[in-house]
Amino acid sequence: xxxxxxxxxxxxxxxxxxxxxxxxxxxxxxxxxxxxxxxxxxxxxxxxxxxxxxxxxxxxxxxxxxxxxxxxxxxxxxxxxxxxxxxxxxxxxxxxxxxxxxxxxxxxxxxxxxxxxxxxxxxxxxxxxxxxxxxxxxxxxxxxxxxxxxxxxxxxxxxxxxxxxxxxxxxxxxxxxxxxxxxxxxxxxxxxxxxxxxxxxxxxxxxxxxxxxxxxxxxxxxxxxxxxxxxxxxxxxxxxxxxxxxxxxxxxxxxxxxxxxxxxxxxxxxxxxxxxxxxxxxxxxxxx
Numbered sequence: 496x497x498x499x500x501x502x503x504x505x506x507x508x509x510x511x512x513x514x515x516x517x518x519x520x521x522x523x524x525x526x527x528x529x530x531x532x533x534x535x536x537x538x539x540x541x542x543x544x545x546x547x548x549x550x551x552x553x554x555x556x557x558x559x560x561x562x563x564x565x566x567x568x569x570x571x572x573x574x575x576x577x578x579x580x581x582x583x584x585x586x587x588x589x590x591x592x593x594x595x596x597x598x599x600x601x602x603x604x605x606x607x608x609x610x611x612x613x614x615x616x617x618x619x620x621x622x623x624x625x626x627x628x629x630x631x632x633x634x635x636x637x638x639x640x641x642x643x644x645x646x647x648x649x650x651x652x653x654x655x656x657x658x659x660x661x662x663x664x665x666x667x668x669x670x671x672x673x674x675x676x677x678x679x680x681x682x683x684x685x686x687x688x689x690x691x692x693x694x695x696x697x698x699x700x701x702x703x704x705x706x707x708x709x710x711x712x713x714x715x716x717x718x719x720x721x722x723x724x725x726x727x728x729x730x731x732x733x734x735x736x737x738x739x740x741x742x743x744x745x746x747x748x749x750x751x752x753x754x755x756x757x758x759x760x761x762x763x764x765x766x767x768x769x770x771x772x773x774x775x776x777x778x779x780x781x782x783x
Contacts, residue, residue: 501540502527504611511538511568511615518618518626523682528618528626536607541586541682587682590614592659597737599652600735602677603648619670619677630676631707640711643676647704648739650678653699655728656735660685660693664700666707685730693783694725719743 498506498514505511511529518526524541593606593616605617619627635643647669654661661668662683670677687693701721709716718741726743727733 499525499527499540501611501613502529502538505529505538505613505615508610510608510610511536514538521680523680529615531607531615535618536615537604539589539616541612541614543582572744585682586612588684592681592684595649595657596654596659596681599653599657601650601657601676603681604677604679619672619679621671622673625674627670627677629667630669630671633671635708636709637712640708641715644708644712644715646676646705647708648701648724649676650676651701651704651720652724652733652739653735653739655687655697655724656685660687660690660697661700662696666705669704697721697725 496514496516502511502514506513511531511532515528515530515535517538518528520526524539527538527540529538530538587609590606590609593603593614597605598601604619607615607617609615621627630643650666651661661678661681662685663680664678668678668680670679685693685696687697690696698721701724705715705718705720719741720741722743723741724733725737727737
């Protein structure tokens, strides 16, 4: 394969030695498997703004800080320099989050550095040493689904204790590694205290996980971990080891319970549609 220009710069600088193969291409970036000495890692090459399809970026950027007063003024004026600074800040967000979350014990890939706009990090593998599948691509028993749900809700807790919310968490942003689930893809991470939509995003993240894993363990669909987490966070009582029950007494005078349940069902349907699309694509590739 032809070496992408962004990765050639890393080869020239001795950061990596070889590009082995493409791993995946998403709405924000393209990821490649690379070799660095005797280690196999992955390199995430972020796409330019014009190439990206990720929507509602403004909502995710609320509460983020741009480094330097000059940069902040330029971003506010939406000048060419400001857009460039905004783009740089957008790419730096995932790098900063990975280091912060890794230090806090969150199950994320280990970052090895950020070079020329490329994030080099751990390649998450399964027990056989192959690139790990996404959680939405594996079949689980009911007990496995409950165990994964417990682990992933704890990762949401740890993130929230860092003041961060993933913002786009689903079974397709979780890899099934040799030692369990690993959360990936953080360019849209939001500030829990600085974003007006923080609660909505937290509930959506947890509901997405619950809906996907609830396919294998339907009892999970009767839990309210997102609401419980946010209530503890708002009260300043959330700790990394806080015991959770999944139960939450809604204030029916201010919350439309039907709307909440509809949101969970919508997330479940979205997960099912994604799975059907994946299966259709796999069948088409097999026939081809």
